[in-house]
Amino acid sequence: MLGAELLLKSLEEQGVELVFGIPGGAVIPLYDVLKKSSIKHILTKHEQGAAHAADGYARVTGKPGVCFATSGPGGTNLITGLATAQMDSSPVIAITGQVGSSFLGKDSFQEADMLGLSHPVTKHSYLVRDAHDIPGIVEEAFFIATQGRPGPVLIDIPKDVFSQEVTEVRKPGVRKHLLEKLKKPELDLGQVEKAIQALKKAKKPLILVGGGVNNSEGSPRLLQDFAMKNEMPVTQTLMGKGVFPAEHPLFLGMVGMHGTIEANWAMQNCDCLLAVGVRFDDRVTGKVEQFAPKAKVIHVDIDPAEHNKNRASDIAIVGDSKDFLEVLGGKLWASKNNKEWLRQISLQNPVEKVSIGRGLDPEGVMNLINSLLDDDTVVVTDVGQHQMWAALFVHPKKPRSFITSGGLGTMGFGLPAAIGVQMAYPEKKVVLITGDGSLQMNLQELAVIKQWNLPIKIFLINNGSLGMVRQWQELFFQENYAETILEVGPDWEKLAGAYNIKAKTLWEHRELKDALHSSITSGEPWLIDIKVDPGANVFPMVPAGCSLDQMYRSWKNEAHASSIG
């Protein structure tokens, strides 16, 4: 058996059914035997697309997503995708070809040091020097990617190792110290008891949920039960979307830079914060020294390095959120009366809508999209204003159903990630909410949609600009719109047409509902170019580096930043 065949067999044994990738010189021996395996290969048009597609697959299923790339530029093109997966704890497995062993270290054609390049953007990486090691490395890579806090793993394989004849198949299993290192942490019940006491004592409790709850099967249900039984208000990070039902009165929406007024007010005024599966990112905390200043902080996370990294906690609990919530749910009882606290939160005024210009109002578009989601719809976004509008107004009903690049904020993530999601769940509706800046960053993947006839609905929130940067320029750089106005954009109908994808342009609100509805119910891919007001901004907003108290509700009506604190 050849090294390449052994690799495919090892992937099959890990349950891999499809991979995303592009062939190239160093991986020809791998692609040469691809047909002999049961694995389906999705040919993306750029390696970055392959990495994001694998990531989308991983995020929506919780199972590792796999991508292939060749050496050199193939591998370096994966790096953005790996960094994206690393920041959002997504189990991506990247397999790169490498120049032949005898060419290593000689600046050979298409040689790049993938091991070195991958260090800061993966959970772990391997260079395979002997094909006999492949089964062990693959098994270990999948173990590492999925155990504890998930993350991407890269396996770099020199060309000659793919072609190496393997005489005996070795199965060394995962290294012993790794079994220990990555095993599920046992809850410190003493700490949990402290948390329970703190929550019982609290008069103004608040729950903050993040990606860790989304990632832990069964956790969202337990969290909902707990919060509802004890009448505790719930806010979330961007990665925590889908954990708690948006229409529930206890739900305050997202917290942070573009958090809701209720959520940010509650954060700054709570006396006890139960933070589960979050890492206190700067987009969540604002000025961290002034974040939740009155709160006793209970921080639950599976990664001990997250405790005391950004925000010091009073009670740190290392563990899987499900384990924690199981113990908590059983122990706390619904004797609380948080009515006064909930009443205070409800007094915080929602954002007043400021209608300023021409074009469609993005919030209205988002509300309409939201009304069209069924229980299983998965929403994928790109990065920028449309992402924040989607986070604020579009609420998929289930966990793992809002797929977005949170930590790295990778424009161009959306389209390939949506492909990964739809490949994982052909029967689910997949809605991609993107912007004209983001979509043009990985546009080439439209071909994949057509090739596999993936019925993805691309809702393009088109404002003819790099909107979020433009917003910052308007607010903080004296309206100096340096290079953020996309003066030449494609005719999107023609562009989609070039790939034989149906498209429609919308200028008027009255056309909107019918067009979105008919596209979302059709079994085909659609690109809807929605011309929104180019001057629309995302509010509320906390300027970078400010505390969550210093929040703008809107802009045009206010000469200066007004504090709501």
Next chain:
Amino acid sequence: MKHTLAVLVENHPGVLSRVSGLFARRGYNITSLVVSETEDSSISRMTIVVDGDERIIEQVTKQLNKLIDVIKVNDVTNEDTVNRQLLLVRVNADNSAKGEIAQLMDIFRARIVDIGRKSLVVEATGDEEKIQAIIRSLQPFGIQEIVKAGIISMVRGPK
């Protein structure tokens, strides 16, 4: 405050790069770093002296623990340890000074390992304080060059 971390790692190529990359990336300050094989050739030991407050040291330890190739991190700062550093100094020494330096070095149990026309090379091992004392005692003669190895550290056996 300086902390000494004894870190057991897999003896693979690239592990040092992962560890040093982690320190560089997260802005931790390495004072000294020594790597060598242990009695088990598949495992290396790094002795890392790192400067930082409690919160930084906590982060350093936890981030090191997250590296897959790191087997164990042990902060031995507050343990009863034997700490040693190796020192080589080339010092100015005309004929009249040679005898004086030799006597001085005897006190520190340091050795003269090379004699030049107008210089001596001194070799010494000891903990950081002793090494500093030796350097101070040689300064009046005029030090030409100093080479120090990083600190290695071993926990004492139970008495």
